[in-house]
Amino acid sequence: MSDILMEIKQAVINGEHTIVKEKVEAALNQGLNPEEILNIALVEAMTEVGRTFELGETFVPEMMLAARAMQAGLAVLRPSLVKVDFKATGKVAIGTVKGDLHDIGKNLVSMMLEGAGFEVIDLGTDVAPEKIVAVVRESAPDIVALSALLTTTMSNMKVTIDALKTANLRDRVKVIVGGAPVTEAYAQQIGADGFSLNAARAVNVAKGLIGKS
Amino acid sequence: MMNFQERINSVLHLHDPDQVPFAPYIESFPSGEYERRLRNRGMGLVVRKPTIWEATPHVTVEERVEGDLSVFIHHTPKGDVRAAYKQHAGRLYIDEAGICVEGLLKGLQDYEPIMYMIEDTEFHVDNTLYSDTVRDLGADGLFTEYGCALTPYGHARYMFGESSGFDKWIFEQADHPQEFARMFDAIIAREERRMQLIAKSPAEYIRFGDIDGSWGPEVVRRYDLPFIKKWIPYLQSMGKICCVHAHAINLAFFKDLIGEMGFNVVEAFTPPPVGNLSIREARAAWGKDTIIWVNFPETVFYQGPQATKKYTQELLESDPPGNRLVIGFTEMGLWGASDPETEHLFKEGILAIADALDETGKFPIQARTK
Numbered sequence: 001m002s003d004i005l006m007e008i009k010q011a012v013i014n015g016e017h018t019i020v021k022e023k024v025e026a027a028l029n030q031g032l033n034p035e036e037i038l039n040i041a042l043v044e045a046m047t048e049v050g051r052t053f054e055l056g057e058t059f060v061p062e063m064m065l066a067a068r069a070m071q072a073g074l075a076v077l078r079p080s081l082v083k084v085d086f087k088a089t090g091k092v093a094i095g096t097v098k099g100d101l102h103d104i105g106k107n108l109v110s111m112m113l114e115g116a117g118f119e120v121i122d123l124g125t126d127v128a129p130e131k132i133v134a135v136v137r138e139s140a141p142d143i144v145a146l147s148a149l150l151t152t153t154m155s156n157m158k159v160t161i162d163a164l165k166t167a168n169l170r171d172r173v174k175v176i177v178g179g180a181p182v183t184e185a186y187a188q189q190i191g192a193d194g195f196s197l198n199a200a201r202a203v204n205v206a207k208g209l210i211g212k213s
Numbered sequence: 214m215m216n217f218q219e220r221i222n223s224v225l226h227l228h229d230p231d232q233v234p235f236a237p238y239i240e241s242f243p244s245g246e247y248e249r250r251l252r253n254r255g256m257g258l259v260v261r262k263p264t265i266w267e268a269t270p271h272v273t274v275e276e277r278v279e280g281d282l283s284v285f286i287h288h289t290p291k292g293d294v295r296a297a298y299k300q301h302a303g304r305l306y307i308d309e310a311g312i313c314v315e316g317l318l319k320g321l322q323d324y325e326p327i328m329y330m331i332e333d334t335e336f337h338v339d340n341t342l343y344s345d346t347v348r349d350l351g352a353d354g355l356f357t358e359y360g361c362a363l364t365p366y367g368h369a370r371y372m373f374g375e376s377s378g379f380d381k382w383i384f385e386q387a388d389h390p391q392e393f394a395r396m397f398d399a400i401i402a403r404e405e406r407r408m409q410l411i412a413k414s415p416a417e418y419i420r421f422g423d424i425d426g427s428w429g430p431e432v433v434r435r436y437d438l439p440f441i442k443k444w445i446p447y448l449q450s451m452g453k454i455c456c457v458h459a460h461a462i463n464l465a466f467f468k469d470l471i472g473e474m475g476f477n478v479v480e481a482f483t484p485p486p487v488g489n490l491s492i493r494e495a496r497a498a499w500g501k502d503t504i505i506w507v508n509f510p511e512t513v514f515y516q517g518p519q520a521t522k523k524y525t526q527e528l529l530e531s532d533p534p535g536n537r538l539v540i541g542f543t544e545m546g547l548w549g550a551s552d553p554e555t556e557h558l559f560k561e562g563i564l565a566i567a568d569a570l571d572e573t574g575k576f577p578i579q580a581r582t583k
Contacts, residue, residue, distance in 0.1 A: 015387060056466035059429035061383045068384065099551065101299070101312055104379050104427070151511035151545050155555045180462050181512045183486045189515065 004030065005041045008073060012045035015065025017072040024073040034080035038117065042070050042077075046115030050200030060108065063199065067111035074114070088119040090210045093141040095123030095132065096179075097156040102149035105179055108199035109145060116203040129156070129163035136169045142210045145202065146192075148179040157182070158190035174209040178202060217257035218352040221539070225418065225454050225478070227502055229536045233529060233574040235567065236355065236506070236539050241546025247560060254567045258353055259541065263360035264343050264414045265407060269333040283311060289333075291325040294318070296374065316374025319381065324392045327372060331399040336410055343415050358416035361407055362458070365400045366436035367422060369393070379427075401440065408444045412451045419453045420480070421445070426461025430470040438473065445475050456480050460508060460544060464490040468498045480506035481543040484528060487512050492532045505532065506539040511546070514562030521562040525569035527581065534577030540566065 001009075004027045011019040027037050049066045052058040092113050096106045103125045110120050121139055123131060132144055144164070148154040157177050164170045176194040177187050187195035194209050196202040207213040215223065215231045223230035235251075239258045242248040252258075275286040282297045298311035318327055347356050363371065373382035386393050411419060421444070422437065445455050456478035461467060464482070468490060471479060479499065484492055487510035495505055513524050525540070532538050547563065550556040 056429070056463065059432070060379075060427040061386075061432070062429075064380055064383050065387055102376050104376055107380070151514075152548070152550045152555060152559075154512070155515075155552065181487050181510065183512055185486065186512060186515055 001040055002032070004032070005037065008037065008041035009045040009048075012042060012066050012069045012073065013048055015062065015069050017065075017069040020069040020073040021076055024076040028076070028080055034077050034084060035086055038074070038077055038081065038086070042073050043116055046070055046112060047203075050112060050203060053198065053200040060104070063108060064111070067108070067115060070115045071111070089117040089212055090142040090206065091119045091121070091139070092143045092145055092206060093121040093123060093132065093135045093139065094145040094147070095127035096125040096147045096149075097153055097160060098126055098128045099156055100148050100150055100153040101125045102147075105149065105199065106145075106147040109147065109178065109196070109202045112199045112203050113145075113206060116207070118203075118206065129160040132160050133163050133167045133169060136164065136173050137167070141173060143174045143176055143206055145176045145178070145206070148177075148182060151181040154179065154182055154186065157192065161191050176202065176205055176209070216352040217255060217354065218350075220255075221257060221355050224504055224537060224539060227537070229534075229576055232576055233535045233570060233578070234539050235541065235570055237542035237546050239354070241542040241548055243547065247547070251563065251567060252353070254571070256567070257355060258350060259355050259357060260346055260350065261357040261359035261362075261420065262342050262346055264338060264340050264358060264416060265336050265360035265410050266339055267334050267336050267407075269330050270335060271333050272330055282314065287317070287326065287330060289326040289329045291329040292322070294323050294326045294330075313371075313375040314377050316372060316378035316381070318372040318378075318385070318396075320385075321389060321392065324389075324396060328396060328399050331396070331403050334403050336407055338410055338413070340415050355418060356416050357456075358411065358414050358419045360414070361404075361411045361419065361421050362423075364422035364437040365397065365404045365440055366433070367425075368400050368404065369397050369436075372396070397436070404440070408448075412448055412453070414453075417452065417454055418456065418478075419448055420456045420458060421448075421476075423458035423481070424461045424464065424467050424471065426463045426467070430467050433467075433470060438470070441474050449475075449477070454478065456504075456506070458543065462488045464488055465494070468495065472499050476503075478504040478506055480539075480541075481508045482506060483508045483510050483544075486510065492528065492538070496532055502537060504537045504539065506541060506543070508543040509540060509566060511542075511544075511559065511562070514559050517558075518561040518565040522565040522569045525566050526573040529569065529573045529578050530581035532578070533580040535574065536576055540570065540574075 008020055008023045049063055053063055094106060094110050096103055110122050113120050146157045146160060161175055174193040176196060177192045178196040184195045194205040196205045220230045220234045221236055235256045236259050239260050273288045277284050281300050283300055284295060284297045286293055286295045294317045296317045297315035299314045300311040370382055448455050454477045457476045458481045459479045460481035482505050492505055513521050547559050550559045
């Protein structure tokens with residue numbers, strides 16, 4: 001790995017968004033391949049942050065600072081990626097289920113997925129099943145990711161999955177669920193395709209479901 | 214057979230109860246027939262109220278409604294700051310209040326007015342609520358002093374609002390560390406004044422601070438541990454029983470830190486499959502006299518009442534003889550179950566907990582042999 005890619009990666013891990021922006025600009029000016037900058041510096045940095053998060057060495061603040069830094073780099077990189085016809089890893093529509101206004105977990109997953117090269121459609125919080133159905137129909141995401149913080153709203157994950165079935169869209173999209181009270185057993189019980197214990201694992205689950213792991 | 218007060222006090226005073234208390238927050242169950250049914254089976258009421266009140270005498274607050282938002286504009290001599298709360302949040306939130314969608318602190322310009330508000334804060338004591346509540350509860354409940362529910366760092370966090378202000382809170386600490394540090398120091402000074410009054414509260418049982426799990430133990434050590442190490446021993450020397458609200462689902466990462474904090478009670482303890490720390494592991498880390506107050510993981514209800522009963526029995530048997538254990542709900546309970554199917558499932562599940570407590574929760578609980 002070239003020095004500048006290593007510096008970008010470390011700056012993302014450290015959450016230094018202004019440094020990341022400057023270094024990505026410098027890397028492009030040096031003629032580095034934008035896909036290489038994305039995959040070797042930005043994506044690998046977020047993978048490392050996810051790894052330390054799993055181990056309890058970093059927590060949400062460090063992850064959010066890293067994600068902000070990664071996004072600063074991505075913003076510089078995006079026009080160059082368009083020029084080389086870069087293809088996203090996959091497309092994910094994400095939202096917190098109806099009745100639930102919490103968004104920290106959902107935002108973290110969203111940022112981690114972006115950091116792994118996914119295109120993310122963020123539907124926000126309190127998302128009705130009908131809205132999910134409409135997005136699947138209109139935008140054809142590969143994955144729908146549903147979040148819930150409350151034990152009393154997680155039942156709307158099942159309602160959403162059932163709505164996709166009723167609309168004959170269930171086989172067109174994979175569904176991942178997650179959130180503090182959600183367990184793997186519950187995910188299986190309601191017929192989800194995947195469960196993620198936390199934002200760090202969501203990337204691998206998503207990649208696995210679309211055959212990109 | 215002990216009444217609820219005798220039972221919970223036996224646990225809190227390190228004596229032996231007749232059985233593990235069932236002690237959810239009073240807000241976990243809407244009052245009514247179902248709640249009475251549970252109370253007839255020994256469930257107690259845990260009431261959280263303050264005896265300390267605060268005011269900012271030189272700040273005026275203007276309230277207005279903007280669509281479905283209640284907006285509060287705080288006018289200070291150093292400038293104005295505003296917060297907004299979304300109303301009509303239904304039964305999502307235990308206190309039925311709206312959810313804060315716009316915190317007071319949004320950027321650099323807000324520090325000065327907020328610093329003024331912090332320094333302008335005056336506390337006064339009014340024990341009426343305490344004496345009325347204790348009188349009304351009789352032997353059926355426990356009064357929790359709730360006037361110091363947040364640590365200094367927790368107060369700094371909520372300056373930014375709830376969920377919506379979380380990212381801003383993180384970024385401000387990184388982007389404007391000096392301003393954040395000044396505000397934090399001012400909060401510490403204010404909270405020192407509050408704690409002096411808390412020490413004189415007539416309430417014996419004090420809740421102080423929480424372990425959220427979003428930020429790591431090193432951050433807690435840096436910001437809150439010195440304050441905790443100063444005040445918890447002092448409160449205990451004044452005869453208080455001190456509790457931390459440890460509702461993090463990643464509590465295993467905080468196990469050692471909690472041991473250092475020296476609280477008498479660790480409440481909101483959410484065991485697997487939702488949390489990542491078992492009672493057995495926690496007991497090994499915190500010793501036999503730390504009271505573990507379980508927040509029952511409602512997710513188990515989705516497996517049905519029989520599975521819930523079995524789960525509860527195994528939970529009880531994991532902490533023999535059960536004299537430092539309390540089962541409750543500290544997060545949701547039945548509150549918020551808006552659809553009939555979920556409500557039915559939860560009601561059945563909670564009755565299954567009561568069955569398990571009757572059958573397995575009697576002191577002394579025998580260790581599970583298999």
